[in-house]
Amino acid sequence: MKYIDKLRNSGLRPTKQRLQICKVLFDTEKTFHFTINELEHKIKEKIDNKISLATVYNTVHAFEKKGYLKQIPINSNQTYFDTNVTDHHHFYDLNDQRLIDLENSDVGPINIKKKINGKRIKSVEVLVKLED
Amino acid sequence: MKYIDKLRNSGLRPTKQRLQICKVLFDTEKTFHFTINELEHKIKEKIDNKISLATVYNTVHAFEKKGYLKQIPINSNQTYFDTNVTDHHHFYDLNDQRLIDLENSDVGPINIKKKINGKRIKSVEVLVKLED
DNA sequence: ATTGTTAGTTATAATTATTATAAACTAATT
DNA sequence: AATTAGTTTATAATAATTATAACTAACAAT
Ligand SMILES: [Mn+2]
Ligand SMILES: [Mn+2]
Ligand SMILES: [Zn+2]
Ligand SMILES: [Zn+2]
Numbered sequence: 001m002k003y004i005d006k007l008r009n010s011g012l013r014p015t016k017q018r019l020q021i022c023k024v025l026f027d028t029e030k031t032f033h034f035t036i037n038e039l040e041h042k043i044k045e046k047i048d049n050k051i052s053l054a055t056v057y058n059t060v061h062a063f064e065k066k067g068y069l070k071q072i073p074i075n076s077n078q079t080y081f082d083t084n085v086t087d088h089h090h091f092y093d094l095n096d097q098r099l100i101d102l103e104n105s106d107v108g109p110i111n112i113k114k115k116i117n118g119k120r121i122k123s124v125e126v127l128v129k130l131e132d
Numbered sequence: 133m134k135y136i137d138k139l140r141n142s143g144l145r146p147t148k149q150r151l152q153i154c155k156v157l158f159d160t161e162k163t164f165h166f167t168i169n170e171l172e173h174k175i176k177e178k179i180d181n182k183i184s185l186a187t188v189y190n191t192v193h194a195f196e197k198k199g200y201l202k203q204i205p206i207n208s209n210q211t212y213f214d215t216n217v218t219d220h221h222h223f224y225d226l227n228d229q230r231l232i233d234l235e236n237s238d239v240g241p242i243n244i245k246k247k248i249n250g251k252r253i254k255s256v257e258v259l260v261k262l263e264d
Numbered sequence: 265a266t267t268g269t270t271a272g273t274t275a276t277a278a279t280t281a282t283t284a285t286a287a288a289c290t291a292a293t294t
Numbered sequence: 295a296a297t298t299a300g301t302t303t304a305t306a307a308t309a310a311t312t313a314t315a316a317c318t319a320a321c322a323a324t
Contacts, residue, residue, distance in 0.1 A: 052274045075205045106246040114238040119262040130251040184303045
């Protein structure tokens with residue numbers, strides 16, 4: 001019911017596929033960082049019926065547009081998404097190619113002193129690259 | 133001569149193509165942020181002979197490996213590169229899709245309090261997204 | 265419930281950035 | 295000059311993503 005309302009309230013029809021993808025994405029306490037490819041595999045594991053790749057793409061983009069997912073800037077051949085849509089910082093493990101959330105309290109306050117005329121700051125995010 | 137030595141010293145042959153690309157990339161005081169596509173256009177403007185796309189890719193990757201260029205993590209369909217290879221922060225103008233360097237003095241020191249066992253910090257970079 | 269309307273799903277094709285291939289060429293070395 | 299290894303190039307292959315269009319499911323109105 002939770003996801004049915006969530007989808008209806010944002011003008012998205014609660015289809016079987018979307019509800020199943022919701023479960024995979026949001027039925028967990030931990031932040032989930034993923035590529036479409038990884039999400040597809042997780043769906044196959046957890047769900048018995050098939051969801052087409054096009055639907056996975058469509059759903060992820062629909063959810064992103066509605067603010068339930070955000071894209072994470074990482075240089076990879078695939079796009080990374082995040083179920084944590086707040087502004088937040090990341091560790092990126094270069095060896096494992098894994099993203100890990102940093103709490104805002106893990107990073108001191110960041111003071112941007114420079115200003116650009118006519119532009120305002122939308123977000124400030126830190127990427128901390130890790131290696132062994 | 134400048135670039136001939138630079139290339140020779142890093143074990144790259146100073147070919148006509150590489151020297152011309154060097155001029156486009158490094159003959160400027162300002163940091164140059166670019167995609168392969170943008171670089172290709174700039175080459176066509178500034179150079180009369182033709183350089184094949186494969187060579188542009190090869191050269192950019194060779195220069196990146198030698199530490200003359202670095203990749204910038206930005207969500208785009210194309211990969212961004214930077215002639216400023218030091219660890220530094222960026223403004224990213226979401227409207228113009230343009231990267232602008234921040235001086236380290238424009239951002240106060242950043243204190244990462246969390247640690248991951250067995251991993252060490254390789255870089256800490258801030259991305260400040262701007263909009264109108 | 266039946267119907268019509270609209271949104272969503274799907275298989276598949278198209279697109280596009282990037283990488284691989286292999287032959288031709290060029291710079292460096294002997 | 296001849297040899298060698300590195301580089302360039304046109305072109306093909308790859309792979310992530312997006313577009314297409316027929317089919318299907320959700321929903322509102324009757
Ligand atoms: Mn990319
Ligand atoms: Mn990217
Ligand atoms: Zn995150
Ligand atoms: Zn820069």
